[in-house]
Every structure is written in C-alpha cells, then in structure tokens.
Amino acid sequence: xxxxxxxxxxxxxxxxYALLSPAGKRIAQYLQQTPLAVISQSTAQxxxxxxxxxxxxxRFFRQLxxxxxxxAKDTLLSLREQGVPVNTHTSFSHHQEHEFSNLTQTFAxxxxxxxxxxAERLAKAKQITLIGFRNAYPLALHFRQQLKQIxxxxxxxxxxxxxxxxxxxxxxxxxxVILFGFRRRTRQFKYVLSAIKHAQVILxxxxxxxxxxxxxxxxxxxxxxxxxxxxxxxxxxxxxxxICNRTYSLLGDAATERVNSIxxxxxxxDELERK
Numbered sequence: 041x042x043x044x045x046x047x048x049x050x051x052x053x054x055x056x057y058a059l060l061s062p063a064g065k066r067i068a069q070y071l072q073q074t075p076l077a078v079i080s081q082s083t084a085q086x087x088x089x090x091x092x093x094x095x096x097x098x099r100f101f102r103q104l105x106x107x108x109x110x111x112a113k114d115t116l117l118s119l120r121e122q123g124v125p126v127n128t129h130t131s132f133s134h135h136q137e138h139e140f141s142n143l144t145q146t147f148a149x150x151x152x153x154x155x156x157x158x159a160e161r162l163a164k165a166k167q168i169t170l171i172g173f174r175n176a177y178p179l180a181l182h183f184r185q186q187l188k189q190i191x192x193x194x195x196x197x198x199x200x201x202x203x204x205x206x207x208x209x210x211x212x213x214x215x216x217v218i219l220f221g222f223r224r225r226t227r228q229f230k231y232v233l234s235a236i237k238h239a240q241v242i243l244x245x246x247x248x249x250x251x252x253x254x255x256x257x258x259x260x261x262x263x264x265x266x267x268x269x270x271x272x273x274x275x276x277x278x279x280x281x282x283i284c285n286r287t288y289s290l291l292g293d294a295a296t297e298r299v300n301s302i303x304x305x306x307x308x309x310d311e312l313e314r315k
Contacts, residue, residue: 071086077089078116141265142274143278162216165214168218175222179276208235221244
C-alpha cells in the first residue's frame with residue numbers, strides 16, 4: 041500500500057498511468073471519470089464496465105501499490121473520515137437524509153444539562169474568547185455575532201494576520217474559551233489548547249476531537265457526515281443557535297435591553313435595509 045497517508049486511488053493512477061498496460065489504462069480512465077466506483081462497485085463490476093477481467097482489475101490495483109481492491113476502497117473511506125474531500129455522488133434527496141442524520145446524531149449525543157451548563161458559563165463569564173481555525177473560523181465568527189447581540193466582552197481569535205500569544209496570555213480561570221476544532225485541525229491546535237487549558241475551555245469538535253476530552257472543561261461532539269465529498273456544518277451551526285437561545289434566556293432583561301439598544305443604533309446609523 042502507498043506509505044503516504046494522503047495517497048488515494050486517483051493520485052496513484054496519475055503517478056503510475058504511464059506504466060499501465062492498455063487494459064490497465066482503460067480501467068484507470070474509467071475510475072478517473074467515476075471515482076465512486078472504487079467504493080460502490082465490486083471487482084467484477086469494474087471488470088464488466090471496462091471490458092476486462094477480474095484478474096486484470098486485481099492486478100491493476102496491485103500495480104498502483106495496493107494489496108487489493110478492498111484496500112484501495114478502505115483507503116478512500118479512511119481519507120473521507122479524516123475530512124479529506126472524496127469525489128462521491130450524492131443526490132439531493134440523499135443530501136437531505138444525511139443532514140437530518142447528522143443533526144439527529146449530534147443532538148442525541150448531547151445531554152440537555154450540558155447545554156445548560158455551557159449557557160450558564162457564557163452568561164456569567166467575565167470575558168468570552170472564541171477561537172477557530174480553517175473551516176471553524178466562520179463558525180466562531182457567527183457565534184461572536186450572535187453573542188455580541190446579548191452581552192459584552194466577546195472576542196474572536198485569531199485576528200487576521202495576527203499571532204495568538206499576546207491575546208491568550210491574559211486568560212484567567214474566570215475566562216470562558218470556546219475552541220472550535222474539527223477534523224483536519226492545524227498542527228498548532230494542540231499547542232493552543234495546552235496554552236489555554238487553565239481557563240474554562242469548551243471544545244466543539246467532531247468525533248475525532250474526543251482525544252482532547254481530558255484537556256477541556258466541556259466537550260461537545262458534532263457530526264459532519266462522511267457520505268458527501270465535503271463536510272457539512274449544519275449540525276454545529278444548529279448547536280450554536282441552541283446555545284445562544286439558552287444564553288439569551290438566562291441573561292433575561294439585560295440581554296433584551298442590549299438588543300434594543302443595538303437595534304436603535306442600527307437605525308441611527310442607517311446600517312440595515314428597511315422594509
């Protein structure tokens with residue numbers, strides 16, 4: 041099997057294409073056009089589609105560096121579980137089913153007391169720091185926009201083009217940090233977590249992030265799905281909505297007054313579109 045853990049069938053085809061037999065090139069072209077066939081079709085089905093034989097298909101995968109067709113299939117599935125986009129076909133109806141499944145799995149795994157505890161921490165915190173990298177950054181940004189509507193002292197890190205050290209050095213045990221860490225996390229992630237562990241750290245992650253459970257105050261798992269080429273962030277966004285709604289309820293009149301003041305400021309600055 042290829043010793044590079046980012047290797048997959050399509051990369052190997054490109055690498056070894058010139059060395060393949062005419063039949064092997066025919067199989068390679070078919071799989072380049074329909075990559076899902078590696079996962080969804082048997083060796084016999086690939087042979088039929090390419091007008092070759094099972095033995096030829098088996099030999100083709102060995103020429104690519106895999107022990108078998110099954111190992112090539114497992115490699116692709118493993119890559120998708122790591123968050124690597126894999127070109128698979130999904131219909132619109134299946135997309136809806138997968139989204140519902142992600143949401144159901146996510147909320148089934150979160151006890152209501154956990155959401156209440158997080159909301160209470162956010163309502164009482166001296167300062168809230170939201171940290172997100174890569175695909176998690178838009179989530180952290182959205183969370184900030186919602187929380188800023190109902191309370192003060194909410195900040196987003198990292199700031200564009202800036203380092204983290206000067207911003208996290210002042211964190212104390214009364215600070216709440218919401219850290220977003222979904223699969224394909226940056227190499228910096230574990231060092232950041234180590235540097236902020238003295239604060240009240242709430243990690244929102246996918247199942248692969250459970251390795252950090254003992255290093256945070258709270259950990260919430262969101263399911264992103266493996267069935268489509270790209271991860272879905274519908275479940276994390278829904279979770280943030282639930283947390284914000286609960287926090288608003290806990291803050292009560294103070295939050296409502298702030299919402300009203302912000303709305304008046306929008307009007308005075310003529311910032312929002314009017315009906």
